[in-house]
Amino acid sequence: MPDEMKNIYYPIEAEVIKVIPETPTIKTFRFRLSETLSFRAGQFVQLTVPGIGEAPFTPSSAPGESKELEITILRAGRVTDYLHDNIDEGSRTGIRGPFGEGYPTDKFKGHTVLVVGGGVGLAPMRAGIYGLFQEVDDYKRISIKFGARTPEDFCFAEEFDDWAKKPKTDLTLTIDKPYPGWTGRVGVVTVLLDELDVDIDDTYVISCGPEIMLKFVTLKLMDLGFDPYHIYLSMNRRMSCGLGKCHRCNIGPYYICKDGPDMCYGDIMNYPNVFG
Amino acid sequence: MSFFQISRDSLPDLLAALYDRRELFWVNSSGEGKPRFSRAIKDEIPDYVLPPYRGVEPIKGILFPPKQEVAEYPEPSRKILDIEPKERAIFGITACDLEGIRIFDRVFMEDDEFIDPFYVANRKNLFIVTVDCTDIYPSCFCSLVGGQPFPENGFDINLTPVENSYLVETGTTDGEELIREIGAHEAPKDLITSREKIRKAVISRLEKQNQPFETPKDFIDLVTENQKQAKSYEHHGSTCVSCGACTYICPGCFCFAISDNPLENGIFQRSTTWDSCQFSGFSRMAGMLNPRGKMVQRFAHRYNHKFFHYPWRYGGHPACVGCGRCIDNCMGRIDMRATLRDLSAQSVSAMYPAPSPLPGENPTGQTDSK
Ligand SMILES: Cc1cc2nc3c(=O)[nH]c(=O)nc-3n(C[C@H](O)[C@H](O)[C@H](O)COP(=O)(O)OP(=O)(O)OC[C@H]3O[C@@H](n4cnc5c(N)ncnc54)[C@H](O)[C@@H]3O)c2cc1C
Ligand code: SF4
Ligand code: SF4
Ligand code: FES
Numbered sequence: 025m026p027d028e029m030k031n032i033y034y035p036i037e038a039e040v041i042k043v044i045p046e047t048p049t050i051k052t053f054r055f056r057l058s059e060t061l062s063f064r065a066g067q068f069v070q071l072t073v074p075g076i077g078e079a080p081f082t083p084s085s086a087p088g089e090s091k092e093l094e095i096t097i098l099r100a101g102r103v104t105d106y107l108h109d110n111i112d113e114g115s116r117t118g119i120r121g122p123f124g125e126g127y128p129t130d131k132f133k134g135h136t137v138l139v140v141g142g143g144v145g146l147a148p149m150r151a152g153i154y155g156l157f158q159e160v161d162d163y164k165r166i167s168i169k170f171g172a173r174t175p176e177d178f179c180f181a182e183e184f185d186d187w188a189k190k191p192k193t194d195l196t197l198t199i200d201k202p203y204p205g206w207t208g209r210v211g212v213v214t215v216l217l218d219e220l221d222v223d224i225d226d227t228y229v230i231s232c233g234p235e236i237m238l239k240f241v242t243l244k245l246m247d248l249g250f251d252p253y254h255i256y257l258s259m260n261r262r263m264s265c266g267l268g269k270c271h272r273c274n275i276g277p278y279y280i281c282k283d284g285p286d287m288c289y290g291d292i293m294n295y296p297n298v299f300g
Numbered sequence: 301m302s303f304f305q306i307s308r309d310s311l312p313d314l315l316a317a318l319y320d321r322r323e324l325f326w327v328n329s330s331g332e333g334k335p336r337f338s339r340a341i342k343d344e345i346p347d348y349v350l351p352p353y354r355g356v357e358p359i360k361g362i363l364f365p366p367k368q369e370v371a372e373y374p375e376p377s378r379k380i381l382d383i384e385p386k387e388r389a390i391f392g393i394t395a396c397d398l399e400g401i402r403i404f405d406r407v408f409m410e411d412d413e414f415i416d417p418f419y420v421a422n423r424k425n426l427f428i429v430t431v432d433c434t435d436i437y438p439s440c441f442c443s444l445v446g447g448q449p450f451p452e453n454g455f456d457i458n459l460t461p462v463e464n465s466y467l468v469e470t471g472t473t474d475g476e477e478l479i480r481e482i483g484a485h486e487a488p489k490d491l492i493t494s495r496e497k498i499r500k501a502v503i504s505r506l507e508k509q510n511q512p513f514e515t516p517k518d519f520i521d522l523v524t525e526n527q528k529q530a531k532s533y534e535h536h537g538s539t540c541v542s543c544g545a546c547t548y549i550c551p552g553c554f555c556f557a558i559s560d561n562p563l564e565n566g567i568f569q570r571s572t573t574w575d576s577c578q579f580s581g582f583s584r585m586a587g588m589l590n591p592r593g594k595m596v597q598r599f600a601h602r603y604n605h606k607f608f609h610y611p612w613r614y615g616g617h618p619a620c621v622g623c624g625r626c627i628d629n630c631m632g633r634i635d636m637r638a639t640l641r642d643l644s645a646q647s648v649s650a651m652y653p654a655p656s657p658l659p660g661e662n663p664t665g666q667t668d669s670k
Binding site: 026027028029030031032033034035036037058072074075076077078100101104116118235260261262264265267268269270271272273274275276277282294295296297300 | 370371373374376378379380381382383407408411412413414415416417420527528554555556557558559560561562566568570572575577582583584585586587589590591592597600605608609612613
C-alpha cells in the first residue's frame with residue numbers, strides 16, 4: 025500500500041553544485057539532494073525552479089541510489105530558458121520523483137540492444153547506456169547510433185571513445201549536413217539504420233530524440249522488419265503531476281508519466297496522434 | 301443493511317443532528333428553481349426540501365477543491381503530512397453524484413502507487429446521505445451508462461420518499477446509530493414493496509426518454525472501437541468552442557494543474573487547480589508541439605477519456621455517470637448522447653442533425669431542461 029501521509033506534491037531540495045556547458049544550447053546541471061533518491065534507467069523526475077515552474081527531465085547520470093544527480097537540459101522555453109540564464113552553482117531548486125516505469129531491462133537481457141538517439145535525446149540515453157554497461161554481461165551486444173545537427177551538438181562527445189571500447193559495444197555517429205573537419209557519416213540518424221548488422225529478430229531498440237526523429241526511426245525500423253513490440257520510444261508529452269492523475273500526458277489509455285516515458289511501440293501504435 | 305421509517309417532519313431532526321456533529325453540506329430544493337449544492341445554513345434547516353433529482357452543481361469541490369494548497373517549499377515539515385480527516389457530511393445527493401465520488405476515489409485514494417493525502421482527508425470520514433430520484437431531467441441518462449436512479453451502496457443513509465414518510469436504508473453502523481437516535485422505527489414490508497414500484501417507474505421513464513440514444517453496443521465498446529474514426533466527433537463537435545464548461549461541471553472530470561506562488565522569505569506555495577482537457581494549452585509542449593492542438597481532437601479526447609481510457613485503467617467503470625450536466629451547460633448545445641449514439645452510424649446522413657447554437661432548436665428533439 026502506498027503511504028497515505030506522504031505528500032506526493034512536495035519537492036525535495038536540490039542544490040545546484042555544478043553547471044557544465046555541453047553545446048551552445050545544452051547544459052548539464054549537477055544537483056546535491058537533501059535526501060537519497062533511487063531511480064532506474066529510463067525513469068524521470070520533475071524539476072522545480074522555484075516560482076517559475078516544474079518541467080520533466082530524465083537524469084543523465086547513472087541510475088541507482090545517490091544523493092547527487094545530473095540533468096542535461098536543452099533551452100526550449102520558459103523553465104529551461106530560466107535554467108540556462110539564471111541558475112548557477114549554489115542555486116536552490118526542487119525535485120519530485122522518480123516517476124515512470126523505466127526501461128524493461130529484464131526483457132532485453134540475453135538479446136542485442138540497439139540504442140538510437142538524436143539531439144538532446146542523447147542526454148536521457150546516457151543514463152540508459154550507463155545502465156546497460158553496469159550489466160554488460162547480460163546482453164549479447166550493445167549497438168549505439170547517434171545523430172546530431174553538427175559535431176558541436178553532440179553532448180558527452182568526450183565520453184564516446186570510452187564507450188566504443190566497452191566490451192560487446194559499437195558506436196556510430198552521423199551529422200545532418202557536411203561540416204568543416206568532419207570525416208564521419210553525414211545524413212539524419214536513419215542513414216545509420218540502412219547498414220544495420222544486428223540480428224533483427226533478436227534485437228530490442230531503445231530510442232530517444234525529437235518527435236520527428238522518433239517517427240522516422242520507427243518507420244525505418246518497421247520497414248526493416250522489426251517487431252513493434254521490440255521498439256521502445258521515449259515519448260514526449262506535456263506533464264504536470266507525474267503521478268498518473270492530472271490526465272495530461274496520455275497516448276491512448278497509457279499515461280506516459282506512469283506507464284512510460286519509454287513506451288513499447290506495439291502498445292501505442294494504434295492510437296491517434298502518437299507522433300503529434 | 302437495515303430499513304427504517306421516519307416521518308416527513310423528522311427530516312429537520314436528522315439534519316440538525318448532523319449539523320451539530322459535522323460540517324454539513326447539502327443539495328437543497330427549497331426555494332425556486334433547481335436544487336442547489338451549498339454549505340448548510342442552520343436557520344434554513346426547517347425549510348430544507350429533499351431534491352427530486354440531482355443538483356445543478358456537482359459536489360466534487362468538497363473533495364477536490366477548485367484550488368487546493370498542497371505544499372510549501374522548501375519546508376521539510378510539509379513532506380509527511382499528518383492531516384486530520386475532516387468530519388463532514390453531504391446530504392441529499394443522488395446516485396449519479398455518489399458514483400462520481402467513486403470515480404474520484406479510484407484515482408486519488410485507491411491508486412496502487414500514489415495517494416493524494418488531501419483527498420483522503422476530505423473523503424475518509426465523509427458521511428453520505430443519498431436520496432432516490434423521484435423525477436428526472438430531460439438530460440438524465442444514467443441508465444445508458446450502467447447506472448440507475450437510486451444508490452445501492454456506498455452511502456451511510458439513503459432516503460426514499462414513500463407515501464407520506466421516508467423509507468430509510470442504512471448502509472453503515474454510523475448511519476444506523478444516527479437514524480435510531482432521531483426516533484426511527486423499523487420499516488414495514490409493504491413500504492419496501494412501494495419503494496420498488498417507485499423505482500421501477502422512474503427507471504421506465506428514464507429508459508423511454510433515452511430510447512432514441514440506445515446503441516447495439518455499449519458506449520465503452522463503441523468509443524474503444526472507434527479510435528481513429530471520428531465522423532461523429534466532427535459532426536457533433538462542430539459547435540464546440542472549447543470553453544471547458546462540460547468538464548468543470550462534470551462529477552467525473554478531475555484534470556488539474558500544479559502551480560507555484562512566492563510567499564515571503566524564499567518560501568513558495570504550491571497548489572493544484574482544476575484544469576480542462578478542452579483548453580488548447582492543456583497538452584501543449586515546448587516548440588508549440590501539441591498532440592491535441594485541434595478542437596475536434598480535444599472534443600474526441602473527452603469521450604475517449606470517459607469511455608475508454610478510464611475504464612481501461614479502472615476496472616471497466618466509465619468516467620461518466622450520465623448526470624446530463626454537460627448537456628445542460630453546453631453553449632454549443634451539444635448532446636453527449638447523440639455524439640455517442642452516432643459513433644455507430646455508418647454515414648453522416650444516418651446521424652442526428654449537427655447541433656445548432658441557437659436557443660430553442662435542440663436537434664435531438666429534447667426540450668430544454670427545467
Ligand atoms: C519524460 C520526459 C523527459 C524529458 N527529458 C528531458 C531531458 O533530459 N532534457 C531536456 O532538455 N528535455 C527533456 N524533456 C523535455 C522538457 O521537459 C521540455 O523541454 C520542458 O518541459 C520545456 O519546458 P519550458 O518551460 O522550457 O517550455 P515552455 O514551452 O515554456 O513550457 C511551459 C511548461 O510546459 C510544460 N512542458 C513544455 N514542454 C514540455 C514537454 N516537452 N514535456 C513535458 N512538459 C512540457 C512544462 O511544465 C513547462 O514548465 C523531457 C520531457 C519528458 C516528458
Ligand atoms: S461545454 Fe460544449 S462548447 Fe464548451 S467545451 Fe464542452 S462541448 Fe465544447
Ligand atoms: S460527461 Fe456529462 S453526463 Fe457524463 S458525468 Fe460528466 S457531466 Fe454528467
Ligand atoms: S503528468 Fe499528470 S497524468 Fe501524466
